Amino acid sequence: MAGVTPALLDPTIDSGHQSFLAVVQHQQLNVLHPRPPAELVPVDLRWVPRLSEAGLLTVARLAESALVKLDRSLLSSLVDRWRPETHMFHLPCGEMAPTLQDVAMLLGLSITGDAVGPRVVPSTWLEDLEECFAGVTTTIDPEDFNEHPQSKGPSKSWLIQFQPDLLAADANEYNVTRSLEAYLLWLFGYIMFNNSHGHCVDRVLLPYAQEIADADEDAIPLYSWGSAVLACIYHGLCKASRQNDRNAVLTGCLILLQLWSYERIAIGRPMIDQSPYKPDMYGDTEYDRPTMGTLWYSRQKTWAHVQTRQSYPEFVVEFDQLTPEDIMWEPYSPLAIAARAPLGISSVCTQDQGLWMTTAALVYDVAVEAHYPERVMRQFGRRQSFPVSSALDRVQCHDHSLSRAGHPFSTMWVTRLQPWVAAWDDADEQLAEDTGPHTESSFLAYLTWYEPKTRCRLTYVDMHPQPHVATSQDGYTRHKDEALAGAFEMCRLLELDCSLNVMRIYGGSTMSMPAQLEAWIIQRDRARGIHQAFGTRTEYEDSYGSSQASTSVPCGPAWQQPPLYHRQYEGSQQFTGAGPSSYHPMPPPGGYEGASSYPPPPPPPTQGWSQDNDVASFDDFTRLFATPTQDDDPSLHTPVALLRRPARDVRPPDRHSYPTDHVHAQHKRGRNGRCG
Structure with a gap:
């Protein structure tokens, strides 16, 4: 594959x-x-x-x-x-x-x-051009004129010598015309x-x-x-x-x-x-x-x-x-x-x-x-x-x-x-046919068709990176890639935890107070780990008053789980695969009666958790939510951390010079002249 x-x-x-x-x-x-x-x-x-x-x-x-x-x-x-x-x-x-x-x-x-x-350009173009400009009078000594490269075209340094402010004060119409020709070549080139x-x-x-x-x-x-x-x-x-x-x-x-x-x-x-x-x-x-x-x-x-x-x-x-x-x-x-x-x-x-x-x-x-x-x-x-x-x-x-x-x-x-x-x-x-006004539903259907058929993400997340030896040829440090890999894996685990709890509810299990507290603590720690992977320096205060720092997220070789690739969707309603993102935990309004695009809730699993002690088997749930083999091809879908930002209304480009996760930085002093 x-x-x-x-x-x-x-x-x-x-x-x-x-x-x-x-x-x-x-x-x-x-x-x-x-x-x-x-x-x-x-x-x-x-x-x-x-x-x-x-x-x-x-x-x-x-x-x-x-x-x-x-x-x-x-x-x-x-x-x-x-x-x-x-x-x-x-x-x-x-x-x-x-x-x-x-x-x-x-x-x-x-x-x-x-x-x-295309136009026919004679091999004598250089001689013809110099002859045409021979009579132009400028404030520059003709002996100081720059030469042209023979094989390409007129040089820029030669053309800008005929700028209007370098023309003689008594320049005639012919000189102005040649100055315009030189300017057009600069504008074109x-x-x-x-x-x-x-x-x-x-x-x-x-x-x-x-x-x-x-x-x-x-x-x-x-x-x-x-x-x-x-x-x-x-x-x-x-x-x-x-x-x-x-x-x-x-x-x-x-x-x-x-x-x-x-x-x-x-x-x-x-x-x-x-x-x-x-x-x-x-x-x-x-x-x-x-x-x-x-x-x-x-x-x-x-x-x-x-x-x-x-x-x-x-x-x-x-x-x-x-x-x-x-x-x-x-x-x-x-x-x-x-x-x-x-x-x-x-x-x-x-x-x-x-x-x-x-x-x-x-x-x-x-x-x-x-x-x-x-x-x-x-x-x-x-x-x-x-x-x-x-x-x-x-x-x-x-x-x-x-x-x-x-x-x-x-x-x-x-x-x-x-x-x-x-x-x-x-x-x-030869005009494109009008397709009618844009609708969000039609564009969502287009995205469902489009994304599995191309490669639209380039950030490679190496879940098993080798130790890196710094060299003078490194273009940038790798710590952000490692942090992305750790946060990516933590998001995957968080998704599994949430899916487990949803299936408990659908299965009719009544979670005790200790079990609920344990489930929320696990999800909280996962979220803290994501923050830590991206370099935050936050210390969290638990509800009962004690202080606890963020849990460190190991990156690189410590993570041994396979990466999660984007699921393929066939059509706008039916989903393939059996992953967490292909399962809808929330029922539609009015329940599941009648025709619905949501699948019925699956029966509670027979393995992986117990109604008596609510202890989950991570291996069992990993197999349960395994990504289909047909999606495990990195040439089809780039492994990328699915860190979705909150939806926002796009306003005209008045203040936004960066996506919303960096808007706060615009209040700080900017830098001029950035071109690299």
Whole structure:
């Protein structure tokens, strides 16, 4: 059974996936390296008309509002859960993903327009570019200009030499045009389409920047930048989810991914001023206005006390504990928009709503990526249907894995990608079917179907760890893993104790006062042990006045019981297995008369406890509540401590920069500038 792959996952892809390495092979995952821009480039007023016509003004305003800082720990934690088979993050709360709606509302990029497909870039691109910029006059001596890497594209250090504030005071229109071209290449290469080079912009973007800079203002081509950006981040996530190298680079529009997480999930979210946008954030036109994402870059950020640098292990655990109640499923409601931007947001954000639910494939250069709004219908406030086909059914593997490697200047790419580029023209005719409004019952049924068929938790709980020898290559200390293992086992024992008492009641046994007192003391001590495993320093006062410290919980080799895996549920009512969590101790209202989804109470066991002395046999009850063999496969279900947090109402991201179990820390002084 060790080789069995969950139903939603592809065995070939899964064998090298981050979650497989962490859960099945027990490898320690590495934090990825994004490549954010290290400079802030302002928008020159002379560029505004062309940027507006090209549909790039809104994202340019966002990029100039603050220096882009990326949270490596947060982004890496998300990548671990990205599944190329479905183009979704597989989380305990269900599937989630950035969609065209997020691109429009957060970045303000247009979705209508031609697909940003492959273009022919001649091998003489460097000579052509230098000739084009030869006549530009700047305050920098031409002899001090930086050179380009021959094989990749124009270098960033060369491009930023043409910023508008470095142009000569008497710069003519041609100089301004070339300055705009250099800025567009920077915007493409470091904000919208980050690559793995870091020091240069991909040369495939040269034709697009030249077109926008040189075309007449009334003839500037309009491209679907929104679909291209989403295709680029999907492509980067698919690639990074199968790389566990210390130097692996995360590519794509990373500010989109980070803003999407800030809006929807309270993990790694900064604390900022939530007051409405001020009038000085608005330009002269309806296009030159802020987006929903502007909030996160225009305000000073602080973080909760518990959010420190190098917090990747903590984020992994927090994502493993996500519940549907922790998610802001619909952050772009009219009420949320009015609260954040009383004067409105850029019209670009909402002008293409008709394409948010398109199922047409997304294209960026040679990357072809499936867009699957059907899998995240709750993000649109609609009912989540299931089952849903795989993304690989919509874009086959041979098209999904295209790469320019070995053929950088080939003209074949234009012909190869032409069917996908042409298909985008009919994107408005390929829309996901409406499934009706969201209901909690339908989403619960979806989760019942979804969770046993994937791997949505990554925290590996080793119930039999070997003694660890500290080395200089350790990424983090192991005491939290050991504490989790001890608390996990204590929860299992607590569940057995509770099930035993419930069965006594159903069996008609009358528990004496000493027996009741003993049962409650055992459960109390179990709970104290859980607290102790997580490092609390509490001393408990018994009701009769004496003081007793928490019982220590042995972790590691002392625990010899097998781990408890998540039960599989077949359907929304009938349960398989005979574990404590598949047995309902509380009868439905009105008892068990008539049809009911609850099973009748089982007869009292003949062994394991005695009505005379109420002494339980632990071994007997362990066998009674043993987990079915079909669930004992770590490749199917990650062993994880089922420490459920109390349900809460998810409020807009005003104060919550962390889940509720850490909200208390927000009252302490935060830290600025956390990016690692």
